[in-house]
Amino acid sequence: MYHKTYKKxxxxxxxxxxxxxxxxxxxxxxxxxxxxxSTSSSASTSTKATPASTQLTIEGNTAPATxxxxxxxxxxxxxxxxxxxxxxxxxxxxxxxxELATSFKAVNSTxxxxxxxxxxxxxxxxxxxxxxxxxxxxxxxxxxxxxxxGVWNQLSSVTASGxxxxxxxxxxxxxxxxxxxxxxxxxxxxxxxxxxxxxxxATSPVxxxxxxxxxxxxxxxxxxxxPLSFEASDVKPQTVAFLVGxxxxxxxxxxxxxxxxxxxxxxxxxxQRTFVARNPKYxxxxxxxxGVVGLFMNLxxxxxxxxxxxxxxSYAINRKTVENKALFGVEQVAPQTGLVLPGQLSWADxxxxxxxxxxxxxxxxxxxxxxxxxSQKNGKLVNSAGQQVSFSIMVPxxxxxxxxxxxxxxxxxxxxxxxxxxxxxxxxxxxxNTQSGLFQAAMGSFGGSGNAYSTFNxxxxxxxxxxxxxxxxxxxxxxxxxAVDRELAKLAAATTNSAMIKATYPLQEVMYTQxxxxxxxxxxxxxxxxxxxxxxxxxxxxxxxxxxxxxxxLLAILMxxxxx
Amino acid sequence: MRxxxxxxxxxxxxxxxxxxxxxxxxxLMPGSPVQAALSRLAGTGQTVTEAMKRAVEIQLGLPHxxxxxxxxxxxxxxxxLRFGMTYSITDVSVTRAILAAAPWTIVLVGTSTVIAFVxxxxxxxxxxxxxxTKVDSAVTIGSTFFSAFPPFFLGLLLLYFLGFKYHMFPLxxxxxxxxxxxxxxxFLGDAVYHSILPAVTLVVTSLAGWVLGxxxxxxxxxxxxxxxxxxxxxxxxxxxxxxxxARNALLPNVTGFGLALxxxxxxxxxxxxxxxxxxxxxxxxLAVNNRDYPLMQAIFLLITxxxxxxxxxxxxxxxxxxxxxRGT
Numbered sequence: 001m002y003h004k005t006y007k008k009x010x011x012x013x014x015x016x017x018x019x020x021x022x023x024x025x026x027x028x029x030x031x032x033x034x035x036x037x038s039t040s041s042s043a044s045t046s047t048k049a050t051p052a053s054t055q056l057t058i059e060g061n062t063a064p065a066t067x068x069x070x071x072x073x074x075x076x077x078x079x080x081x082x083x084x085x086x087x088x089x090x091x092x093x094x095x096x097x098x099e100l101a102t103s104f105k106a107v108n109s110t111x112x113x114x115x116x117x118x119x120x121x122x123x124x125x126x127x128x129x130x131x132x133x134x135x136x137x138x139x140x141x142x143x144x145x146x147x148x149x150g151v152w153n154q155l156s157s158v159t160a161s162g163x164x165x166x167x168x169x170x171x172x173x174x175x176x177x178x179x180x181x182x183x184x185x186x187x188x189x190x191x192x193x194x195x196x197x198x199x200x201x202a203t204s205p206v207x208x209x210x211x212x213x214x215x216x217x218x219x220x221x222x223x224x225x226x227p228l229s230f231e232a233s234d235v236k237p238q239t240v241a242f243l244v245g246x247x248x249x250x251x252x253x254x255x256x257x258x259x260x261x262x263x264x265x266x267x268x269x270x271x272q273r274t275f276v277a278r279n280p281k282y283x284x285x286x287x288x289x290x291g292v293v294g295l296f297m298n299l300x301x302x303x304x305x306x307x308x309x310x311x312x313x314s315y316a317i318n319r320k321t322v323e324n325k326a327l328f329g330v331e332q333v334a335p336q337t338g339l340v341l342p343g344q345l346s347w348a349d350x351x352x353x354x355x356x357x358x359x360x361x362x363x364x365x366x367x368x369x370x371x372x373x374x375s376q377k378n379g380k381l382v383n384s385a386g387q388q389v390s391f392s393i394m395v396p397x398x399x400x401x402x403x404x405x406x407x408x409x410x411x412x413x414x415x416x417x418x419x420x421x422x423x424x425x426x427x428x429x430x431x432x433n434t435q436s437g438l439f440q441a442a443m444g445s446f447g448g449s450g451n452a453y454s455t456f457n458x459x460x461x462x463x464x465x466x467x468x469x470x471x472x473x474x475x476x477x478x479x480x481x482x483a484v485d486r487e488l489a490k491l492a493a494a495t496t497n498s499a500m501i502k503a504t505y506p507l508q509e510v511m512y513t514q515x516x517x518x519x520x521x522x523x524x525x526x527x528x529x530x531x532x533x534x535x536x537x538x539x540x541x542x543x544x545x546x547x548x549x550x551x552x553x554l555l556a557i558l559m560x561x562x563x564x
Numbered sequence: 565m566r567x568x569x570x571x572x573x574x575x576x577x578x579x580x581x582x583x584x585x586x587x588x589x590x591x592l593m594p595g596s597p598v599q600a601a602l603s604r605l606a607g608t609g610q611t612v613t614e615a616m617k618r619a620v621e622i623q624l625g626l627p628h629x630x631x632x633x634x635x636x637x638x639x640x641x642x643x644x645l646r647f648g649m650t651y652s653i654t655d656v657s658v659t660r661a662i663l664a665a666a667p668w669t670i671v672l673v674g675t676s677t678v679i680a681f682v683x684x685x686x687x688x689x690x691x692x693x694x695x696x697t698k699v700d701s702a703v704t705i706g707s708t709f710f711s712a713f714p715p716f717f718l719g720l721l722l723l724y725f726l727g728f729k730y731h732m733f734p735l736x737x738x739x740x741x742x743x744x745x746x747x748x749x750x751f752l753g754d755a756v757y758h759s760i761l762p763a764v765t766l767v768v769t770s771l772a773g774w775v776l777g778x779x780x781x782x783x784x785x786x787x788x789x790x791x792x793x794x795x796x797x798x799x800x801x802x803x804x805x806x807x808x809x810a811r812n813a814l815l816p817n818v819t820g821f822g823l824a825l826x827x828x829x830x831x832x833x834x835x836x837x838x839x840x841x842x843x844x845x846x847x848x849x850l851a852v853n854n855r856d857y858p859l860m861q862a863i864f865l866l867i868t869x870x871x872x873x874x875x876x877x878x879x880x881x882x883x884x885x886x887x888x889x890r891g892t
Contacts, residue, residue: 064737066656066664148619220742227736245851246736250720255735303656472616482663496667544885 025310027307032413033173040352054097055171055222056534056561058255058549059264060242061137062217069380072184073146077242080225081211082552083184084231086114086165091546091553096181100128100208101165104181109172109493112180116163122187124206130160136187137167145198149179160188161314169534175453179284182552210235210558219244236562237534249305257283262534263557265549267526270328275528276345284533286539286547289522291341291400291448292334293326293394295409296434296517297441300468303389304441310515312368316416317409320362326405334519337508339453339534343543347452349505352512365416381417390419396427405520434476437468444476444524453491460484460507461517479516536561575876582868587638589782590857591631609795630872638861648860652854658862661847668738669831669843672759676766677828681821685814688778692813693805695783711772716834719765723838726761733761738838762839766832777820781813807885817880826874830867846849 060077068073072083087096087104101114105373120128136169138156140147141377156170167180187206187237194200205213210231214222225232243261244356246252256264257278266283268274276283295313297304315403334340335356336361339347348355366376374381393406403424410420420441425433434442447455458464458474465480466472484507491503510516527547529537538557615887617857629637641647647658684707691703691707727735739745739754758788784792786809794804831845851859 061583063846066653066661140648145619150619202684211687217737217742217744219737227608241742243741244737248838251723251736251840254723258735260735288639399615 010474015085015156028311033307035199042523052092054238054239056237056239056558057241057243057260057262058554059245059266060221060458061550062247063095063111063217063220064250066218066245067201068203068216068221070195070205070213070268071200071203072186073148074198075202076221077549078211078221078240078554079157079184080209080551081223081240081426081558082207082209082226083186084203084208084212085182085184085552086116086211087181088552088556089178089182089450090544090556091407091448091450091548091551092340092543093346094452096178096180099181100185101181102176106174106177106495109174109333109495110169112167112169112177113176114165114167114181116165117230118163120208120230120257122206122208123212123226123228125228126187127188128187129184130163130165132188132393133157134160135166136183136185136190139186139197140183140505143196143198149182151176151179151183155322160209172252172469172489175451175492176385178449178451178454182318209555214239231559234559237558240558241314256528259532261530262532262539263525263527263529263547263549265547266528267524267527271330278532279532282530284529284531284537285529286537287330287524288527288540288543288546289334289340289448290333290525290536290546291445291523292338292340292437292518292519293345293405293443293445293523294517295333295441296439296444296477298437299440299479299516300437301440303374303383303391304477306372307514308368309374311367311513312372312374313413314358314515314518315361315365315368317412317518319358319520321412322405322408325408326401327524334523336512336519338447338459338517338519339452339508340450341523343375343450344452347501349502349507349508352503352508356508356512360412362416369416378416379417380419388417388419390421392421393427394423394430394433394439396430397424398427399443406443409520434475435469435471436478437472437478438465439476442476444517446517448523452500452507453488456491456511457488460510461488478514484510529564533564568880569881571876571879579869579872580677582872583639583642584828585717586861586864586868587635588870590860618707626698642865643724648858649855650851650859652850652859658858661859662844663844664865665844665847666713666829668841669836669845670828672762672836672841672843673828673831674825675820676763677770677824679726679763679825680767680770681765681774681817684774685778687771687812688775688817689782689805689813691775692779692782693801694786694807695779695786700779704779707772707775708791710768711770713769714763714834715832716838718836719762719767722765729798734758737838738842744747758839762835765835765839769790773820776816778810778813780819780849781816786808797880805843822874822878825870827867830863 005018044097058077064162070079070082072079084100086101087100088099089096095227098117100117100120100327102117103115105115107113112353115372116133118132137151137155141152141406144152154169154171154176155249157168158462159166159168167176169176178535183490185208190206191200204218207226208229210226210229211223212226214224216222221242223242225235245264246316247257253268255261256266256274259279269288271285271287275285281299295317296314297310299305305341307397314336321334322332326511332341335348335354337348337352337356337359338532341355341357342347345355369375369381374383374389376382377386382388393410395402395406397403404424406422410422413420423439430442434444446459449455460479460481461475462480462482462485464472464475465478469479472478487506487510491500494500495505505528511519525546527538529547531537536542538560544560545553547557548554598617645659647662650656650658650661653661667890687703687707691700694700707752721857722733723735727733734740734757738758739751742756743751745751745755793809794808799808800847831843831848833845833849835841835844837849844866847859848863850856851863
């Protein structure tokens with residue numbers, strides 16, 4: 001199975017629905033026949049073909065579901081269509097657009113204010129109030145399992161003043177606004193009576209979003225339009241159906257190619273032939289950049305503790321050929337600044353040449369290796385003691401694209417005289433070893449939220465750099481710099497967009513000149529869609545969001561599609 | 565009587581060993597459920613924070629007690645058929661997950677095993693009786709040829725041609741998406757329709773074992789004196805083949821069949837996952853992917869116990885059928 005199918009269902013934002021969605025991904029959430037006939041619902045009506053022009057079909061789980069879990073924090077596919085959050089976050093550039101809140105203001109670096117929309121009604125007819133928002137956040141504080149985005153790490157209080165919700169932070173962290181804006185808001189009247197909101201399945205949901213629950217069967221969940229929603233007229237499909245896919249990649253390819261769905265999230269190798277060519281008139285794909293795939297190095301030991309050596313590696317690698325081996329040219333190569341272009345082009349530091357793109361050049365590489373104390377001898381790159389540079393790259397054995405990339409890197413670094421081998425453990429061992437710092441170099445990925453702070457902070461902040469053998473959830477390379485920590489704090493405290501952009505310049509500089517991670521190419525978002533029944537999908541020409549079947553991305557897509 | 569007591573003691577000891585190994589082995593696997601969950605998340609480029617890790621731990625309800633305490637809980641749980649909650653499916657108990665999957669596997673794999681046994685044995689009888697003829701070669705080579713196909717490969721071929729190209733069969737699932745499993749004729753018909761391709765895959769790839777076993781037993785038995793005697797008496801060919809030879813040659817195959825039935829509950833991971841069949845095989849794959857110890861343990865336990873019970877029963881039957889086995 002191709003590992004990118006893992007992505008299915010993961011919230012890319014620091015979004016709450018962690019486990020449930022993670023669950024959805026690998027094909028989790030299973031089976032059926034939950035006691036013959038126990039699920040009473042209207043199966044017979046939902047199996048009848050709904051006219052194509054009113055229903056939009058999306059690939060959901062890869063295995064039948066047992067429980068109709070509509071909990072917005074860990075529920076199944078589609079809950080994002082029912083529950084609104086304060087604002088919709090654009091995953092490409094991190095900008096926000098109105099939802100339950102119409103505007104946002106950072107009063108100062110520790111006070112964030114959202115102003116609520118007036119006249120919003122819950123689907124049972126009762127009015128939505130600021131108290132619902134305050135209740136929701138208080139509930140997250142009480143039940144950390146719901147707080148997947150960890151907003152209460154930085155929050156100290158949430159209060160309402162009229163239509164304004166005031167978030168007080170314990171430390172300056174303006175970029176937290178994106179996490180706050182993404183929390184699904186629930187009804188106080190309903191949820192205050194729930195004994196345990198973590199395991200509550202919310203099967204008769206009271207919501208503000210454009211859709212509400214329609215019907216459930218283990219292999220198909222249908223959401224229908226919520227006529228009371230303030231967004232009811234913004235969405236065209238009358239119903240949205242999530243249909244089960246297959247946990248087997250090969251079977252899934254057949255299902256998708258067979259016109260089963262209007263929209264699905266799948267990586268197909270050679271997508272032009274395997275998908276588009278099946279029906280060139282309607283079958284379309286968009287694989288925009290989702291994050292950066294890079295070569296992580298253990299910065300606590302030689303030779304990687306030397307920034308010049310790392311820069312040398314950066315120049316010795318031809319990123320285009322690496323990407324070609326891994327993803328057959330469907331993605332672009334990444335700049336060494338850590339940004340995802342073109343989405344974050346406005347953030348690029350003008351002082352860095354060529355937007356941070358690095359062209360492979362052996363002479364430059366050797367120059368940096370020399371500065372680091374390594375030189376070529378008889379075709380081998382050796383240190384001052386005459387020993388050849390040799391290390392291994394760790395990569396999970398089932399991530400076939402990463403393995404291909406690592407093989408190419410190994411052969412390219414071999415050409416400048418290094419002895420680079422591959423270490424291919426299972427994904428679980430890979431995770432343990434990278435987090436514990438028990439690796440020399442490793443393939444990995446980072447970023448992709450559209451927000452610069454959530455890209456740089458986990459990558460560079462010393463506070464994540466746990467000692468070797470202790471778990472570091474991020475910053476596996478153990479990058480430590482007091483100066484960089486100060487720059488990160490400045491970025492966290494910046495209240496205006498231009499101040500934030502300026503605050504990332506020193507960080508981009510560090511990425512470029514010290515190469516704590518070698519940025520290689522973009523990991524993709526694998527959107528496949530059919531224009532047979534619905535048009536208006538996100539695309540390179542109209543990149544209003546990323547083509548994901550979950551989170552804000554999904555809601556944004558539903559607001560844009562219209563009948564063909 | 566001593567024979568049965570001895571067998572029973574052996575059975576109890578093996579069962580305890582199996583149950584204990586079943587507890588230890590998943591814990592020796594590298595990685596933890598939290599890491600499995602977080603690595604999937606990290607693979608998307610998302611920032612994984614300590615807070616998220618905590619949230620995942622709480623949601624999964626991971627045990628924080630010592631291994632001995634877990635072992636004690638585990639043994640007590642087994643006695644009450646209580647296996648805890650799965651990590652893979654929100655808010656579902658292991659017992660419920662297995663009960664939901666088991667009927668699918670038992671029907672699909674069980675029926676396929678019976679069909680493969682019957683067809684394979686009959687073909688074996690025929691090939692053995694007509695040994696060294698073209699029919700024998702065709703049956704022997706043909707069944708070996710199809711068994712050489714890995715099940716997933718044959719499954720994919722069938723899916724591609726019959727499912728995708730010619731739309732004769734559905735591509736995935738145990739039933740039409742949107743249907744709710746219940747006991748009506750129309751649903752059962754739908755389920756049977758969905759099970760044809762996986763069943764064909766299972767039957768075709770397991771046929772050769774029965775065919776070859778039966779054919780060789782036939783040939784051995786054909787050399788016996790009583791067969792010669794029967795022929796000398798001028799009995800009809802068919803009578804000799806079926807009543808004299810096949811009946812005696814069948815015994816080893818029946819033992820094999822008993823063991824095959826014991827293995828049914830384990831399902832077929834590859835075939836079930838290719839056809840998206842909602843059985844134990846798919847469930848096991850899911851559990852392994854998610855480092856879902858409770859679910860994994862319960863499934864392995866189910867497989868081990870059903871296998872042990874089958875062997876035990878076969879042993880006892882042998883004791884009844886063949887006094888020599890009983891010893892004293």
